[in-house]
Structures are given as structure tokens and as C-alpha cells.
Amino acid sequence: MSISGKKILIAVSGGIAAYKTHFLIRDFVKKGADVQVIMTPDAEQFVTKLSLSTLSKKPVYSDFYGDNGTWNSHVELALWADIMMIAPCTANTLSKMVHGMCDNLVIATYMSAKCPVFIAPAMDLDMYIHPSTKKNLKLAEDFGHIIIPAESGELASGLIGQGRMAEPETIYTAVENYFTGNIPAKSLEGKTVLITAGPTYEAIDPVRFIGNHSSGKMGFSLAEEASKRGAKVILISGPSAQVLKDSNVELYKVTSAREMLAKVFEFYDKIDIGIASAAVADYAPKEVAKEKIKKNDDNLTIELVKNPDILKIMGEKKTHQFLVGFALETQNEEENAKGKLEKKNLDMIVLNSLRDEGAGFKNDTNKIKIFTKTEKKEFNLKSKGDVARDILNFVESQLLK
Ligand SMILES: Cc1cc2nc3c(=O)[nH]c(=O)nc-3n(C[C@H](O)[C@H](O)[C@H](O)COP(=O)(O)O)c2cc1C
DSSP states (O other): OOSTTOEEEEEEOSSTTHHHHHHHHHHHHHTTOEEEEEEOTGGGGTSOHHHHHHHHTSOOBOSSBOSTTOBOOHHHHHHHOSEEEEEEEOHHHHHHHHHTOOOSHHHHHHHHOOSOEEEEEOOOHHHHTSHHHHHHHHHHHHTTOEEOOOEEEEOTTSOEEEEEOOOHHHHHHHHHHHHHTOOOTTTTTTOEEEEEESBOOEESSSSOEEOOOOOSHHHHHHHHHHHHTTOEEEEEEOSOOOOOOOTTSEEEEOOSHHHHHHHHHHHGGGOSEEEEOOBOOSEEESSOOSSOOOOOSSOOOOOEEEOOOHHHHHHHTOSSOEEEEEEEESSSHHHHHHHHHHHTTOSEEEEEETTSTTOSSSOSEEOEEEEOSSOEEEOOOEEHHHHHHHHHHHHHHHHTO
8 A cells, every 4th residue: 555545634833844844745745645734823934835735736724714704624624634744743732732722723633633643743952852742742652643753963943962853754654654554663662783884994003094985874874763663773883974863872983893893792692683784894904003104115015814704703603683794796796695694694684786876885875685595685776764774674574574
């Protein structure tokens, strides 16, 4: 079941994030959904009916009263909808919803609705963490509503923290998952997931190292997605410029392969899922020069020694963990990936080929194939956020077997 043909009632309340709702409406309409927008009177200070109605292709209502003694029926609007989405949901609207303070069209419609209700809160940091907001979100959850948590990042006020309305694509996916019967948002609740990310740097002397082009984007996206699904997430990253958007993820920064190995095994016994997306250097200089090497000679030979193979050791010591490896190949891709799956005692391997345009290290996109011992699944080129979702959906499907 897709979103096409679904009746989606979007209620906009008065927060800065209301501008993002335009993108959400556009995405739903593009996918063939029938979208009806209503808004609180305060929301009209932030966005216009004209832009919302242009995108939704329908009139937008903000009060009960129409022209010439007519009224905008909150009952009809409510019963029409397959789902109701409040995005953004202000502290005020949330409070009115859970306490039944029915003084505008949005709340009257909400209270008349029999369909599932999704809430995408958006507030400044202190409002979001205020006990009254927390309590009201809990009440909304107890009513059976689906909360799409606010994300962390820079807020309109200039503060940094949790409170930003989830991105339109995240909200879209939550609704799509609902209609397609896909895994619910908290599907990894109670699980501990360890993810390695980024490159490792192997020192040559105090100022030089051997490294690689890994950006860490894939590992960070996986960590954020696993956290969104309710997992406790331990992210062990080599040197990477990525900024973690989710403050619930435990981030440990390391430099070399040996440091990464040591950090992984601080947690290994307690994890349920291990995902090794780091591009760990295979070799490191045998000796690290104490002083900066001078350019006296025409040739310089550095003797390299093999680094420990972190993933292989994880495979050897596996007791209950579900282990996922990554293979970045340039030739004989499938054969090499499947070989790695066997040799390292993995449950699943994600292959990306440098031969595919848009895949690999530095891009924001990736194109993957997933292999288990018995299955193979190919995916299109997608953003790394979407790829993280595909990977975790696949992991979860394996855990259910
Ligand atoms: C510039 C500005 C930004 C605001 N942003 C938010 C916000 O993000 N979240 C929120 O809960 N309230 C925010 N408010 C306060 C709400 O607009 C206010 O509580 C209003 O009464 C909400 O009404 P409504 O829930 O009926 O739309 C903001 C107010 C202003 C003036």
C-alpha cells in the first residue's frame, strides 16, 4: 500500500518550522496523496494560505466560519482523513490537544478525528525539554499518537540542541512506513548497536600519517538512524569532519586502527548489532619516527606492518552479535564481498563499488548491494540517509527470522 490516493490532513500551527511544511505537502502531493491543509490562526503569521493552498491544490481553512453564514466543518474534515499530521506542532497546540482545550478549528478537527494522528513537534530547546512539554508528549503517546521526535541542531533562536522539527523527508518516511506496514519508528528499542565510521590515520612521524578518503558520512547516518529507531548507539569514529546531529548517540573519537580495535572491544560483549563501516587502514608504519622526518634523501622507504583486522576479530569472537561488514571494491565486487562475508564470519555484508557513479567515500549518495549467506538485494542510488534506512530495515528483517 503506497501513499498514492491517501487522504492526508495536515494541520499547521504557529512556529518558524511551518515553512518546512511546504516541502512535506509537495512530497505528499507528488506521490499522489490527497492533501488537505488546515492551520491555526497564529500559523497565519508564519506562512500564507496562498502558498499552502497552491501546493496542496485545495483551499486552506483556519477558522470555523465561512462566507454568508457557512461554516468549515471540522467534523467532515476529520472524518475525511486517513491520517492527520500536525506539523509543526507548537507547545501550545500540543497542550491544547492533550487537555481538550478546543478553541480553534485545528483542535476541534483533531478532537473529531478517528484516524491515526502524527505529531511533529517543533520548539526552541528550553521549550522542548520543559517538563510540561515532556509530559504532554507522553500523554499524546499514551493516546496512541505517533510522535516524530524533534531533531538536534541549530535552532531559529541561535541556540543549539533538540527542538527542530524533523526534516520533511523523515516525516514523509514515517507516514509512508505507516501505510506500507513497514517497521515502526522505535523498532530497535532495547538493542545496543555499535557502529565504526570514518578512516583511520596511521602515524609516520609527529606530523604525517597514512590515511584514506573515507568521510564517515555513512557511519554517522547509520548511527543517527539507529538512534531514531530507539537503539542505544555507540559510534566509534576515526578522524572525520562529520557533525553528529543526534545527541543520544555516544560518540568516541579514535585515530588509529589499534585504538579503534581497543575501543570496539570495550563494548563488544554488550552489543546486539555491530556495523563496521569504518575504512580501517590495512597497514601501518612499523615504527613511528619520534621527530619529523627530514627530506635529506631522494628515496624514503617506510616499512609497513599489517594492522589487526578489526572486523575479522569481531567475527572470531562473535557469540550473539549480529555482524554487518562493508566492502568497497573496484573489481570482482560480488565475489570479493561474499568471500569477506564467509571469511570474517559476518551475518551480512554491504557492497559498494567504486565503479558506480555517486557511490563510495566522499559522496552524499551511495549505491549498495546487500548479501547474506542466502540472500542478495540491490538498491538504487540514494542519499546516505536513505541508504542507512535500507540497511537497518534489512538488518531488522534478518533479526525477525
Ligand atoms: C517568531 C516566533 C517563533 C515561534 N516559534 C515557536 C516554535 O517553534 N514552537 C512553539 O511551540 N511556539 C513558537 N512560538 C510561539 C507560538 O507562536 C505561540 O505559542 C502561539 O500561541 C502558538 O499558537 P498555535 O499553537 O495556536 O499555532 C513562536 C512565536 C514567535 C513569535
